[in-house]
Amino acid sequence: xxxxxxxxxxxxxxxxxxxxxxxxxxxxxxxxxxxxxxxxxxxxxxxxxxxxxxxxxxxxxxxxxxxxxxxxxxxxxxxxxxxxxxxxxxxxxxxxxxxxxxxxxxxxxxxxxxxxxxxxxxxxxxxxxxxxxxxxxxxxxxxxxxxxxxxxxxxxxxxxxxxxxxxxxxxxxxxxxxxxxxxxxxxxxxxxxxxxxxxxxxxxxxxxxxxxxxxxxxxxxxxxxxxxxxxxxxxxxxxxxxxxxxxxxxxxxxxxxxxxxxxxxxxxxxxxxxxxxxxxxxxxxxxxxxxxxxxxxxxxxxxxxxxxxxxxxxxxxxxxxxxxxxxxxxxxxxxxxxxxxxxxxxxxxxxxxxxxxxxxxxxxxxxxxxxxxxxxxxxxxxxxxxxxxxxxxxxxxxxxxxxxxxxxxxxxxxxxxxxxxxxxxxxxxxxxxxxxxxxxxxxxxxxxxxxxxxxxxxxxxxxxxxxxxxxxxxxxxxxxxxxxxxxxxxxxxxxxxxxxxxxxxxxxxxxxxxxxxxxxxxxxxxxxxxxxxxxxxxxxxxxxxxxxxxxxxxxxxxxxxxxxxxxxxxxxxxxxxxxxxxxxxxxxxxxxxxxxxxxxxxxxxxxxxxxxxxxxxxxxxxxxxxxxxxxxxxxxxxxxxxxxxxxxxxxxxxxxxxxxxxxxxxxxxxxxxxxxxxxxxxxxxxxxxxxxxxxxxxxxxxxxxxxxxxxxxxxxxxxxxxxxxxxxxxxxxxxxxxxxxxxxxxxxxxxxxxxxxxxxxxxxxxxxxxxxxxxxxxxxxxxxxxxxxxxxxxxxxxxxxxxxxxxxxxxxxxxxxxxxxxxxxxxxxxxxxxxxxxxxxxxxxxxxxxxxxxxxxxxxxxxxxxxxxxxxxxxxxxxxxxxxxxxxxxxxxxxxxxxxxxxxxxxxxxxxxxxxxxxxxxxxxxxx
Numbered sequence: 007x008x009x010x011x012x013x014x015x016x017x018x019x020x021x022x023x024x025x026x027x028x029x030x031x032x033x034x035x036x037x038x039x040x041x042x043x044x045x046x047x048x049x050x051x052x053x054x055x056x057x058x059x060x061x062x063x064x065x066x067x068x069x070x071x072x073x074x075x076x077x078x079x080x081x082x083x084x085x086x087x088x089x090x091x092x093x094x095x096x097x098x099x100x101x102x103x104x105x106x107x108x109x110x111x112x113x114x115x116x117x118x119x120x121x122x123x124x125x126x127x128x129x130x131x132x133x134x135x136x137x138x139x140x141x142x143x144x145x146x147x148x149x150x151x152x153x154x155x156x157x158x159x160x161x162x163x164x165x166x167x168x169x170x171x172x173x174x175x176x177x178x179x180x181x182x183x184x185x186x187x188x189x190x191x192x193x194x195x196x197x198x199x200x201x202x203x204x205x206x207x208x209x210x211x212x213x214x215x216x217x218x219x220x221x222x223x224x225x226x227x228x229x230x231x232x233x234x235x236x237x238x239x240x241x242x243x244x245x246x247x248x249x250x251x252x253x254x255x256x257x258x259x260x261x262x263x264x265x266x267x268x269x270x271x272x273x274x275x276x277x278x279x280x281x282x283x284x285x286x287x288x289x290x291x292x293x294x295x296x297x298x299x300x301x302x303x304x305x306x307x308x309x310x311x312x313x314x315x316x317x318x319x320x321x322x323x324x325x326x327x328x329x330x331x332x333x334x335x336x337x338x339x340x341x342x343x344x345x346x347x348x349x350x351x352x353x354x355x356x357x358x359x360x361x362x363x364x365x366x367x368x369x370x371x372x373x374x375x376x377x378x379x380x381x382x383x384x385x386x387x388x389x390x391x392x393x394x395x396x397x398x399x400x401x402x403x404x405x406x407x408x409x410x411x412x413x414x415x416x417x418x419x420x421x422x423x424x425x426x427x428x429x430x431x432x433x434x435x436x437x438x439x440x441x442x443x444x445x446x447x448x449x450x451x452x453x454x455x456x457x458x459x460x461x462x463x464x465x466x467x468x469x470x471x472x473x474x475x476x477x478x479x480x481x482x483x484x485x486x487x488x489x490x491x492x493x494x495x496x497x498x499x500x501x502x503x504x505x506x507x508x509x510x511x512x513x514x515x516x517x518x519x520x521x522x523x524x525x526x527x528x529x530x531x532x533x534x535x536x537x538x539x540x541x542x543x544x545x546x547x548x549x550x551x552x553x554x555x556x557x558x559x560x561x562x563x564x565x566x567x568x569x570x571x572x573x574x575x576x577x578x579x580x581x582x583x584x585x586x587x588x589x590x591x592x593x594x595x596x597x598x599x600x601x602x603x604x605x606x607x608x609x610x611x612x613x614x615x616x617x618x619x620x621x622x623x624x625x626x627x628x629x630x631x632x633x634x635x636x637x638x639x640x641x642x643x644x645x646x647x648x649x650x651x652x653x654x655x656x657x658x659x660x661x662x663x664x665x666x667x668x669x670x671x672x673x674x675x676x677x678x679x680x681x682x683x684x685x686x687x688x689x690x691x692x693x694x695x696x697x698x699x700x701x702x703x704x705x706x707x708x709x710x711x712x713x714x715x716x717x718x719x720x721x722x723x724x725x726x727x728x729x730x731x732x733x734x735x736x737x738x739x740x741x742x743x744x745x746x747x748x749x750x751x752x753x754x755x756x757x758x759x760x761x762x763x764x765x766x767x768x769x770x771x772x773x774x775x776x777x778x779x780x781x782x783x784x785x786x787x788x789x790x791x792x793x794x795x796x797x798x799x800x801x802x803x804x805x806x807x808x809x810x811x812x813x814x815x816x817x818x819x820x821x822x823x824x825x826x827x828x829x830x831x832x833x834x835x836x837x838x839x840x841x842x843x844x845x846x847x848x849x850x851x852x853x854x855x856x857x858x859x860x861x862x863x864x865x866x867x868x869x870x871x872x873x874x875x876x877x878x879x880x881x882x883x884x885x886x887x888x889x890x891x892x893x894x895x896x897x898x899x900x901x902x903x904x905x906x907x908x909x910x911x912x913x914x915x916x917x918x919x920x921x922x923x924x925x926x927x928x929x930x931x932x933x934x
Contacts (some may be wrong), residue, residue, distance in 0.1 A: 678776025693891015
């Protein structure tokens with residue numbers, strides 16, 4: 007069918023001649039008129055067709071599916087060069103407004119691959135310079151975006167109306183090309199980097215504001231461009247370079263973009279905007295963007311030496327990353343002397359000098375090389391070399407991408423014979439040429455903007471910069487990290503960025519400088535891994551990063567690392583509210599008095615501008631942090647400090663309950679609020695809920711509604727969280743009982759229905775807020791209930807049975823110790839003292855104070871008190887290490903709690919076991 011010499015010549019250029027022959031036969035079988043294709047082919051066209059079928063699986067599939075397109079597309083290839091308007095003209099013939107979205111995207115994808123075949127053919131035949139082919143190919147997505155934008159804009163105009171700014175002027179928008187699309191250097195299988203802006207956010211399109219309207223328009227544009235179809239995707243779209251990255255709005259008003267780059271723009275964003283250009287939409291709007299946003303932001307009139315330092319840091323990162331490359335899997339973009347080094351060398355010079363010399367404001371790499379040459383920055387020899395090196399590396403990149411049909415820059419050993427043949431070189435000549443260009447580029451790259459190193463890097467800095475995981479593992483293991491790989495990846499994510507954390511180059515440099523000291527502080531803790539986890543919570547917050555990296559806070563990291571090592575609970579609070587760190591740096595010297603609460607609450611209401619619910623929540627959060635910090639910092643005897651800590655947290659709750667009672671105007675009602683449980687005994691700990699009870703003089707529906715409002719205020723979750731968890735299970739009939747029972751109800755209930763366990767619970771009753779005269783009456787009823795009936799053998803047996811029943815609530819995970827419900831736990835200590843409170847007719851709601859008053863008369867309580875206080879201390883230390891209140895000590899918790907008590911883990915567990923065993927023995931001695 008075809009001359010044998012054609013096959014022989016083609017075989018010299020093919021990777022898999024047999025597969026190419028088979029593909030050509032498939033193509034002819036699918037062709038409606040195969041003779042027309044056979045007649046069209048001459049020797050050159052025949053070899054070109056086989057190369058397309060051989061060099062790219064994507065092109066092979068396209069040509070087999072569209073066997074007529076080769077002969078329709080290739081004629082005139084020698085002189086045809088298309089621009090955006092040419093593509094738009096052809097797209098008008100291919101598309102129509104009546105097409106459904108799926109078919110519209112399908113035809114876009116078809117057209118993209120057809121034009122890729124044409125441009126790839128020009129590269130194979132050498133009919134155009136690579137620089138010109140890249141420009142031509144970059145015009146293609148511009149045309150497609152223009153068509154998609156017009157379609158989407160018209161659709162939403164029809165749905166919502168014409169978008170107009172305030173004053174009636176039509177609103178407009180545009181698509182800005184970034185990355186390689188922006189510099190007219192688009193890869194064959196590259197994402198297209200885009201950014202969308204609209205003219206104003208002040209105006210309407212029907213019921214939508216302009217932000218909402220253009221957000222819908224551009225979401226539709228992205229959808230049309232990225233839809234998966236039988237012809238593939240038209241393009242992959244990347245919006246990560248837009249302001250605020252993935253978390254930012256899809257489209258931004260022009261003024262907002264200007265404010266963003268003025269306020270937040272970082273050095274890498276100057277590099278990103280360097281390559282920004284108009285792609286589609288309103289070109290006049292883009293010109294305004296270029297004049298008012300891009301040019302002032304990217305090109306500074308004077309050289310900022312801080313920018314030079316940031317460029318040096320980027321350069322150091324590129325070098326450290328490049329040194330990790332090996333020839334077994336070489337990334338031709340990231341390797342030494344690779345595409346990234348060459349582009350960065352050119353772009354950094356343009357960025358630094360473009361402010362002074364507008365002539366140099368060029369984003370296209372080929373053109374920028376020669377403009378820098380004309381300004382004397384590159385010699386003729388250097389410019390010529392860089393142009394050839396860039397062309398070779400970009401051709402190689404295209405061969406890899408077209409062969410694998412993916413966006414890749416990875417060159418493996420197995421790829422070398424294949425890409426060498428595609429580039430018309432013997433494998434050894436290919437390797438020599440690649441080495442020649444990369445070494446030459448690396449030499450020029452190293453010479454631009456010489457690195458300034460004031461001192462030799464510490465080992466961990468070297469490991470992170472070079473991304474040497476094995477070296478980092480060794481260092482971090484020596485520092486006590488049990489999971490050094492995870493720690494390394496976390497540190498690396500700060501330097502190289504991750505979702506939510508993108509440091510400026512100044513911030514990166516500062517962090518790297520601080521890194522050895524930060525790890526030294528973490529290493530001194532009992533659990534460096536958990537300390538780093540808590541550090542990460544704080545550092546993930548932008549305000550937290552600012553505090554850590556602030557030059558004026560030299561001691562902040564040491565203080566923070568101490569908190570992060572001691573308390574996950576506090577770390578979480580501070581991480582969510584890093585503005586509270588000022589209190590960490592200027593710790594209150596003692597637990598706060600009530601007058602301080604009153605003064606500061608008034609300031610909060612006057613200055614914060616928060617709703618009442620959020621004012622209460624913010625106030626509680628701040629003061630809880632302060633109280634915890636005082637507890638951690640004070641040097642008092644540990645049980646005195648613990649009692650003061652409980653009392654202070656209780657005083658805070660009392661203040662908030664009284665203030666809320668007043669603000670909800672409940673003081674006018676003949677009702678009151680009582681506390682039971684740990685709140686009633688003035689012994690609130692971290693994460694404790696509030697056991698509350700309402701009492702009314704008589705039954706009134708209005709009081710129930712007021713009480714419901716009170717509870718709702720406490721428990722509703724707002725942006726500041728909730729105020730307190732509330733528990734009503736200790737009130738008569740538990741959660742099924744009335745919310746505001748009357749005095750008569752309590753009188754009857756206590757005398758006829760209340761059980762022994764309720765006598766135990768109500769020993770902790772304490773007045774919080776409301777009608778004081780009503781409380782005096784209630785207190786008489788309560789004391790009669792608590793003390794009039796003697797504590798005999800029957801009551802003792804009932805208490806013991808209740809205690810055993812509560813043991814069923816103990817958590818029994820592998821190795822877990824329930825400090826509250828397990829035998830010998832906190833409940834044993836509370837039931838003991840509550841029994842003696844009733845026995846001795848002692849009206850004292852505090853368990854601790856009651857112990858101290860009773861142990862003189864009852865020596866058996868002395869040892870019980872010691873064990874009880876130790877358990878309360880362990881529980882507090884445990885809760886400090888948790889984000890939520892808990893009394894269950896797991897094997898994972900033991901080392902940290904032990905460390906906080908200055909004990910070894912084994913010593914701590916033995917002491918804990920002995921303490922609970924002794925408390926249980928005392929409990930049984932009393933109740934048996």
